[in-house]
Structure formats: C-alpha cells, structure tokens
Amino acid sequence: MPTTPAPEPAEPAEPAPAAEPRVPGRSRARGEQTRQLILDTALRLFRERGFAETTMRAIAKEAGVAVGNAYYYFDSKEHLIQGFYDRNQAAHAAAAAPLLASEKDFAARLRGVLHAGIDVNAPYHAFAATFFKSAAEPTSPLSPFSAESSPAREAAIAIFRDVVEGSSVKVDPELRRELPELLWLGWMGVVLFWVYDRSPGQRRTRRLIDGAVPLVDRLVHLSRLRVLRPALRQVLSLLELVKAD
Numbered sequence: 001m002p003t004t005p006a007p008e009p010a011e012p013a014e015p016a017p018a019a020e021p022r023v024p025g026r027s028r029a030r031g032e033q034t035r036q037l038i039l040d041t042a043l044r045l046f047r048e049r050g051f052a053e054t055t056m057r058a059i060a061k062e063a064g065v066a067v068g069n070a071y072y073y074f075d076s077k078e079h080l081i082q083g084f085y086d087r088n089q090a091a092h093a094a095a096a097a098p099l100l101a102s103e104k105d106f107a108a109r110l111r112g113v114l115h116a117g118i119d120v121n122a123p124y125h126a127f128a129a130t131f132f133k134s135a136a137e138p139t140s141p142l143s144p145f146s147a148e149s150s151p152a153r154e155a156a157i158a159i160f161r162d163v164v165e166g167s168s169v170k171v172d173p174e175l176r177r178e179l180p181e182l183l184w185l186g187w188m189g190v191v192l193f194w195v196y197d198r199s200p201g202q203r204r205t206r207r208l209i210d211g212a213v214p215l216v217d218r219l220v221h222l223s224r225l226r227v228l229r230p231a232l233r234q235v236l237s238l239l240e241l242v243k244a245d
Contacts, residue, residue, distance in 0.1 A: 031073075035074075038060070038065065038069075038073055038080070041059055041063040042054070042059045045059055046131065047127045051134055055077075056074075078141045078148070081142050085149060088121070092116060096112060096113045096116040096159060099113070099116070100112070100113070100163070104167055105167065107217035109166065110163050110183065111209060111213045114187065114209045115206065121191070132192075144188060153184075156187070160180040160181075160184050163183065164176060170221075170224060171223060171224070172224050175220070186216070190205065190208065190209060190212075
C-alpha cells in the first residue's frame with residue numbers, strides 16, 4: 001500500500017471530556033467499531049482539509065464522540081496514521097491473496113502484488129502528496145522507516161516474502177534471505193513515484209511497474225550465475241552496512 005508539516009495547531013487548553021470508562025467485559029466488537037469510526041473520520045478529514053490542518057478535536061466532533069474517547073483509542077494524529085498503515089497493509093495482503101494462492105511465476109506474483117498495492121492506495125491519492133511531506137521527514141513517527149511504523153513495515157515485507165517463498169524461482173540462498181526487504185524498498189520507490197503521478201488513473205505508475213518487473217525478474221534469475229556472485233555479495237554487504245545501527 002507511500003511527504004515537514006507545520007505542527008498541529010494547539011487546541012484550547014480546556015480539559016478534554018472524560019473517556020468512556022474501561023468497563024470489564026465491554027464488547028470488543030463495539031470498541032473496534034468505535035475505533036474504526038474514528039479512523040474512517042480522520043482519513044476523510046485528512047483528504048478534505050489536509051493532515052496538518054485537521055485536529056483531534058475536529059476528528060472527534062465529526063465522528064460524534066468525546067475528545068477523550070478519540071484519545072482513548074489513538075494517542076495522537078500520528079497514531080491514527082499508524083492505524084491507517086496497519087489497515088492498509090491488511091487490505092494489500094487481502095487484495096493480493098487470490099493471485100498469490102494460484103500463481104507460481106515470480107514475475108507474475110510481483111507484478112500482481114505491486115498493482116494490488118496501487119489499487120488499495122488509490123482512494124488516498126488526492127491527499128497523498130500533502131501527507132508524504134510528513135512521512136518524508138526522517139525524524140517523523142510517520143516515516144515508513146521509523147520505529148513506530150515497524151509493525152506495518154514488517155507486514156509489508158511479509159507480503160513480499162510471500163511473493164518470493166511461494167514462487168518457483170530459483171534464487172541464490174543469501175539473496176533469498178534479503179530479497180523481500182529489497183523488494184519492499186523498491187515498492188517504496190514506486191509509492192513515491194505514485195504520490196506525484198498526475199497522469200489519469202496514475203497510468204504512468206502502472207507502466208513503471210510493468211516495465212520494472214521484467215528487469216527485477218531477470219536480475220533475480222541471473223543472481224545464481226557464478227560470475228555475478230562477487231557483485232551480489234557486495235550488494236548484500238552494502239545492505240547490511242546500511243541496516244546496521
């Protein structure tokens with residue numbers, strides 16, 4: 001399924017309404033329904049008003065819940081975005097599941113997963129550039145590389161791990177271990193291109209996917225050639241160096 005904004009405007013210092021009491025045995029279904037309502041409302045307001053201009057108070061008002069309830073489920077706007085990330089990855093996995101269950105060809109699996117990610121993100125394209133200004137800030141908790149985003153990031157990498165492990169492709173063992181994360185990094189590049197793609201239906205992004213996948217497929221197949229193994233080791237060593245603290 002992916003932009004430093006001005007800080008969120010300070011809200012009045014009045015005490016927030018009390019959150020719903022945490023009653024033992026409270027229906028999980030009802031709690032999840034309220035949580036999803038707040039998240040859906042927040043995403044709509046982000047699209048309509050922009051991320052920086054939307055406050056937690058405005059979200060609570062539109063959702064018809066007390067401000068305290070909004071904070072009960074989400075500590076901040078950033079946590080709302082993390083909720084969106086989690087939902088987005090679940091939707092991406094679900095959209096890709098039928099193809100991954102039936103297709104064994106690596107290129108077809110990768111192409112299908114990338115297009116499924118664009119499909120899932122399509123409703124959010126209108127405000128994606130504004131949001132990306134926040135996500136692109138290295139210190140932002142909204143960054144896909146932040147510690148706060150690690151659950152969604154791992155879920156995304158798991159999709160690409162499924163692409164590799166469920167395929168019939170023969171891959172160098174060392175590359176196989178790192179390939180899902182490399183594919184995810186490539187996906188981040190596609191998302192960045194998509195964010196700024198103003199072509200109708202973002203068809204330029206679709207063409208990018210269709211053109212890049214055969215190249216990736218060829219490189220993966222070539223990775224087993226003995227003559228290329230020294231270069232492959234260098235690439236993997238560089239990846240480990242970049243990942244090191």
